[in-house]
Amino acid sequence: MKLLLMILFINIVVAGQAQQSSFRKKIDSICKSIDKDVQLKKKTYAQEEFMDHITDEGGELIIFYKDNTIHRIKEWVGLSYGVIIRNYYFRNKELLFVKEEEYRYETDEIKGINKEKLSKEDLFVGKYYFKKDKLVDAETLGHNRFEDENNDAESEYLFLAKKHLALFLKKK
Known part of the structure; x- marks a missing residue:
């Protein structure tokens, strides 16, 4: 009986992982097609x-759209220690995916911070998958602010996405 329960449990876990992997692949495919769409127009905003x-x-926001429908938003933020790059992807006005990358500038004991080079070692990459305004999956490499339980990736990305969408609609 224990063996049967164990096999059943393993099958459920494996099936769940396969379903999650399929969901990620579908979203990744949509994002790649958005990136390749040469018909998208760009609207750029200063910080x-x-x-x-x-x-x-500094900072820059680039909104990629077609027929007044936003498909992607790229946000670049320059900080004293490095840069943060966020890409938001949309389908049918719904947030699908956010990729955040944070890089630190290279430092040298003698020269200090080199703002011309980004470190390959000191980085963070986060991939956040959404469905119907809910964060359903996330994959991260490195450390960032969401490790603090007071910071919520779902709320922050939904808020920023809606804020950027509103800016575009207001300033068309």
Whole structure:
């Protein structure tokens, strides 16, 4: 009986992982097709237009759209220690996926911070999969602010996505 329960449990876990993998592949495929779409138009905003606080190294927001429908938003934020790049992907006005990359500038004991080079070692990459305004899956490499239980990736990305969408609609 224990063996039967163990086999059943393993089958359920494996089936769940396969379903999650299939979901990720589908979203990844949609994002790749958005990236390849040469018909998308671009609207660029300076940091003063979309950020609440001005950063040391600036910022830029690029909205990729077609027929007044946003398909992707790229956010670049320059900080004193490095850069943060976020890409938001949409389908039918619904947030599907967010990829966040955070890189630190290379440092040298003698020269200090080199803002011309990003470190390959000090980085964070997060992939966040959404369905119907709910974070359903996430994959991360490295450390970032969401390790603190007071920070919530789902709430933050949904808030920022809606804020950027509203900016585009307001300033068309």
